Amino acid sequence: MNKKYEQLIADYLAGELDAAGKEELELLLAEGKIDFMEFRSIEATYEGLGDLSVPKPDAATSTRFYAMLDQETQKNTQAGLFERIYESFRKMISQLSVPKMAYAMALLIIGGFIGSWMNEDSNEIEKLSQEMQSLKEMMMVNMLEGSSAADRLKAVNISSELPNADLEAINALLFTLNNDPSVNVRVQTIEALKRWGDNERVRQGLVRSIATQESPIVLIELADAMTELEVRSSAREFEKVLQERELDYNVQQKLQSSIAVLM
Amino acid sequence: MxxxxxxxxxxxxxxxxxxxxxxxxxxxxxxxxxxxxxxxxxxxxxxxxxxxxxxxxxxxxxxxxxxxxxxxxxxxxxxxxxxxxxxxxxxIGNPVQFDDDRFEMPEGTTGPVHQAKEKKEILEEALYALPEDYREVIILSRYEGLRYNEIAEILESTEGAIKVKMFRAMKELKDIALSFEKEYNYE
Incomplete structure (x- = not known):
């Protein structure tokens, strides 16, 4: 096969194909320049890869890492402290005479007071809010891996408190949406992802997820989300679902009305 | 930032x-x-x-x-x-090897109930049967979500070459899975 066609299909698989590329691919398939059966078969294999089990590390991996980090931090703190004390003494003694040193100290103290008075509040608040975000994110990613659905639901709710559309959080939520066994968790995940609906990765992830969802409730939730976010590209996915699956009458109606809005 | x-x-x-x-x-x-x-x-x-x-x-x-x-x-x-x-x-004469329990189907797995599971297992075995460089591109793209230009940087290659490699890796994976499936159905 022509290398250009191969690249086009690779882009399609990874969701990196733009509108013009999609049109080109459809044309090549329609003209028979790319074998349709072969293309479908590769696409199905690519989708099938999503069903494979996900290898997970043991908790011991974390324990080992944090032990190593602790050891390194201690070494670093001790070394850093000695270096700093030595360096300050060396500089003071070599560069300053007594009056100069007194003058510099006085200036330093006054400056310090003024500086801390002016900056303390805003710096502290900013630092605290950053720390909180890190903690929340770390907690969320860990809880999403938990065995209880209640914990995973909590994790999804924590994500709604994150102020920014963080890539890690998005990836973790998309992974949950496609793999979590609980319908409630998946529905809640869609709600959480909707908040970042203007993020391209979220939009693409939601569209890709349509084909993987079996539950009618999740499909309806996705249809509502796609309509709300105006993700027109999802219409094709819903059409595929309607063609390929035997759905309940009400679900069919819902998907058809969503397609009509999205078209 | x-x-x-x-x-x-x-x-x-x-x-x-x-x-x-x-x-x-x-x-x-x-x-x-x-x-x-x-x-x-x-x-x-x-x-x-x-x-x-x-x-x-x-x-x-x-x-x-x-x-x-x-x-x-x-x-x-x-x-x-x-x-x-x-x-x-x-x-040191201890090359990286896969586990020996590969490609063993569970007993009595011929009915449609087991079809999805069998397909999954076959695909998993096919993935591990791929040449290492093909498997690596699939892992980085499909599972780790890296973009082709990022993979190109990691593998010190070009984006175009990675895309071609990804396509060929997927094609080979599909062919291997198909041949495993046939092999299994004959048994």
Whole structure:
């Protein structure tokens, strides 16, 4: 096969194909320049890869890492402290005479007071809010891996408190949406992802997820989300679902009305 | 720059705030483990390699410049670690090997109920039967969500060449899975 066609299909698989590329691919398939059966078969294999089990590390991996980090931090703190004390003494003694040193100290103290008075509040608040975000994110990613659905639901709710559309959080939520066994968790995940609906990765992830969802409730939730976010590209996915699956009458109606809005 | 972005955190680690490596570990250790496990299919080796990547990050933190994406840099380190391990294992006559229990179907799995499971198992075996360089591109793209230009950087190749490789890897995977399926149905 022509290398250009191969690249086009690779882009399609990874969701990196733009509108013009999609049109080109459809044309090549329609003209028979790319074998349709072969293309479908590769696409199905690519989708099938999503069903494979996900290898997970043991908790011991974390324990080992944090032990190593602790050891390194201690070494670093001790070394850093000695270096700093030595360096300050060396500089003071070599560069300053007594009056100069007194003058510099006085200036330093006054400056310090003024500086801390002016900056303390805003710096502290900013630092605290950053720390909180890190903690929340770390907690969320860990809880999403938990065995209880209640914990995973909590994790999804924590994500709604994150102020920014963080890539890690998005990836973790998309992974949950496609793999979590609980319908409630998946529905809640869609709600959480909707908040970042203007993020391209979220939009693409939601569209890709349509084909993987079996539950009618999740499909309806996705249809509502796609309509709300105006993700027109999802219409094709819903059409595929309607063609390929035997759905309940009400679900069919819902998907058809969503397609009509999205078209 | 977002103060909690990967890059910002690594720059803080470089400046001596070593505890920031904890968040990077939480973000990436699962992905790295998946990458190693799918490359060598050995649990202990994969866990050792994850640890050694973070040890390396600490050891060479001063050489971090902040250029390019952090994940690309991290996976480049991971890949070098894996290749070093591979070479070492081969030198001491203990090449990386897959587990021996591969491609064993459970008994009585002929009905339609088991079809999905069988397909899954066949595909998994087919993935491990792929040449290593093909498997690696699939792992990085399909499972770790890296873009082709990032994979190109990690593998020191061009974006176009990676796309071609990805297509060919998927085609071969499909063919191998098909042949395994036929083989299994004949048995």
């Amino acid at each position: 977002n103060s909690n972005s990967d890059k910002a955190l690594m720059l803080k680690v470089k400046k001596g705030e070593l505890d920031k490596l904890g968040l990077l570990f939480e973000r990436y250790h699962r992905g790295l483990y998946r990458y190693f496990y799918r490359m060598c299919r050995d649990k202990n080796t994969s866990e050792d390699l994850v640890q050694s990547v973070f040890e390396r990050l600490l050891k060479y933190r001063q050489s971090y410049t902040g250029d390019g994406k952090f994940s690309t840099w991290l996976f480049s380190i991971a890949r070098n670690q894996f290749n070093d391990h591979h070479r070492r294992s081969e030198r």
